[in-house]
Amino acid sequence: MMYEQEIVHIVYKKLLALYPQTFKEQLGESMEQTFRDLWNEKQQTKKELFGFVLWTFIETAIGIFREYLLLISPGDIMQTILKTLGSSTLLSLLLILPFMIMQVVNRRNFNEGFPFVLFFVMWLNLFAISLILLPIVRGRRTADQGMANPSATQGNTLLTNPKSAVMISIILFLFPGIFPLLNSVGWLSMDRLFNGPNPEVAYLPGQILSFSLILFPIAAGIIAGGPIVRTLRAGGSLFAHPLHLIIVLVISFLFAAGLVGLIVDQWPCFMGVPNCD
Amino acid sequence: MTVTSPNVPLTPAVFHILLALSSGERHGYGIMKQVETDSQGKVSMGPGTLYGSLKRMLDAGLVRESDKRVDPEMDDERRIYYQITGVGVKALEAELERYRRIVTIAQQRKLFPKSFAHDV
Numbered sequence: 001m002m003y004e005q006e007i008v009h010i011v012y013k014k015l016l017a018l019y020p021q022t023f024k025e026q027l028g029e030s031m032e033q034t035f036r037d038l039w040n041e042k043q044q045t046k047k048e049l050f051g052f053v054l055w056t057f058i059e060t061a062i063g064i065f066r067e068y069l070l071l072i073s074p075g076d077i078m079q080t081i082l083k084t085l086g087s088s089t090l091l092s093l094l095l096i097l098p099f100m101i102m103q104v105v106n107r108r109n110f111n112e113g114f115p116f117v118l119f120f121v122m123w124l125n126l127f128a129i130s131l132i133l134l135p136i137v138r139g140r141r142t143a144d145q146g147m148a149n150p151s152a153t154q155g156n157t158l159l160t161n162p163k164s165a166v167m168i169s170i171i172l173f174l175f176p177g178i179f180p181l182l183n184s185v186g187w188l189s190m191d192r193l194f195n196g197p198n199p200e201v202a203y204l205p206g207q208i209l210s211f212s213l214i215l216f217p218i219a220a221g222i223i224a225g226g227p228i229v230r231t232l233r234a235g236g237s238l239f240a241h242p243l244h245l246i247i248v249l250v251i252s253f254l255f256a257a258g259l260v261g262l263i264v265d266q267w268p269c270f271m272g273v274p275n276c277d
Numbered sequence: 278m279t280v281t282s283p284n285v286p287l288t289p290a291v292f293h294i295l296l297a298l299s300s301g302e303r304h305g306y307g308i309m310k311q312v313e314t315d316s317q318g319k320v321s322m323g324p325g326t327l328y329g330s331l332k333r334m335l336d337a338g339l340v341r342e343s344d345k346r347v348d349p350e351m352d353d354e355r356r357i358y359y360q361i362t363g364v365g366v367k368a369l370e371a372e373l374e375r376y377r378r379i380v381t382i383a384q385q386r387k388l389f390p391k392s393f394a395h396d397v
Contacts, residue, residue, distance in 0.1 A: 026335065027328045030305050030357045034324050037306035037351070056323060063325020067332075 005039065008053055015057060018064050020071055031060075084134050091134075092126035099263070099270055106272025118266060124214060125259035129252050132221035136248070139232030162227040162241055169247055173220035176213040221251040287372045290330040293320055295339065295361060295369040302343045304356035305331075331359065339365035 012035050016028050035056065042052045096119055103115065182188035194210060196203030224247040231240045239245060268276040287295070297303060297311035305327060312322055334340045343358040361369070383389065 023328075023332055027332060031324050031328050033354065033356055034305035034309070034327070036354075038309075038324075040352075041306075059323030060325040063323075063329045066325075066329055 005043075008039070009036065012057070012060075015060055015064070020067050023067050084131065084138075088127050088130040088134055091130050092123045095126050096122045099266075102270040106270065115266075115269075118262070122259060122262055125255045125262070128214070128218045128221070128255045129259075131218060132225055132248055132252055132255075135222075135229045136225050136232065136238075139229040140238065142233050162244065165223050165226055166241075166243055166247065169220040169224035169244075172216045172223065173247070173251065175216050179213075217251050217254070221248055224248050224251070286375060287368060288330070289320070290322060290326055291334060291339070292369070292372055293322070294327070294330055294334065295365055295372075298340060298359060298361040298365070299369060302358045302360040304348060304358050306351075306356075307348070308359065334365070337364070338362055339368055 009032075013032060016024065016031055019028065038052070038056065039049075042049055099122065100119055103119075179188065179190055179193070183190040191199070194203070194206040196206055224244045227241045228238065228244050228248065232238060263270075266276075293312045293315065294308055296315055297308045300311070303311060305324070309322055309327060312320055331340065335342070339362060340359050341362055343360040345355045345357050347353055347355055
């Protein structure tokens with residue numbers, strides 16, 4: 001039990017090391033002590049230790065995530081995020097609405113089901129583009145309206161530092177490529193991973209995995225756009241971080257290309273051509 | 278986070294921490310236990326929430342680090358204690374006043390479990 005306790009405490013200490021530097025210096029020691037106190041309490045009362053450890057680790061990880069979010073844009077971060085999420089959702093929905101209407105109006109075979117997956121993928125592409133580009137547009141508007149705040153560039157964490165942000169962004173962007181790579185060297189079967197043992201039957205874990213992989217380039221675009229947004233808010237130029245801008249544009253272009261490809265492919269169906277697929 | 282302005286309601290976590298510290302200095306674990314006691318076990322705060330809120334409260338001047346000492350009721354390890362500041366007391370009082378006004382309104386409108394029972 002002593003060995004187990006030591007391991008858990010070491011891992012928790014490693015987890016606390018992920019907090020932003022200032023937070024860690026100010027409260028890290030106290031948090032570590034509190035964790036030891038909670039552990040001792042659970043041990044004395046002979047309560048379920050696994051559940052306690054799992055809950056504490058998840059709760060602390062969420063806390064770490066929250067601290068980084070607050071550092072990216074101090075003050076109204078949640079409001080900003082919710083505003084961007086809401087606007088992106090609505091904007092994407094409005095943009096695919098004409099295609100949905102075309103699909104309904106021109107539909108010839110009424111026994112056919114409505115292609116929800118197609119429109120979800122179209123919406124997701126648009127959502128990704130607007131999620132990446134909207135903060136930049138808003139940042140530029142803030143500067144144009146003379147509401148620039150020179151302190152907006154402050155902060156030096158992994159996500160706020162332009163150099164580390166670009167590295168994280170590239171890693172996230174390239175991460176999904178690991179699957180085709182492992183597949184090509186024969187260490188992994190992509191077909192089995194995404195389609196399951198029976199390709200005829202819908203495989204939920206594979207679908208969840210596919211969806212999760214799309215989130216990586218979206219996150220990469222948002223992180224790369226972070227320094228651009230902060231520079232714009234501080235009254236700086238859009239081209240102050242050219243590498244970040246290139247990453248943002250490449251990712252947005254890829255999502256746009258995916259969307260255009262889908263529209264071109266499905267255009268006959270939108271126009272009501274019989275037996276289209 | 279604008280926790281210092283008396284016009285802005287406090288988050289439940291900040292309110293409970295201030296309430297826990299209003300009866301004396303406490304360390305992190307002590308705050309957690311006091312919050313549980315004050316809320317009759319209904320509010321259970323994890324370290325992420327507690328210290329995230331404490332960070333904001335330290336920055337806003339609602340609480341401050343007191344000192345590092347041994348808790349005689351626990352082991353012989355030295356713990357960092359936190360104490361409520363004058364600003365913290367004012368923020369807590371403003372929040373309690375807000376609650377008092379809400380309870381008054383609820384009383385005036387007879388919004389109590391008994392009145393709900395009539396509707397059911």
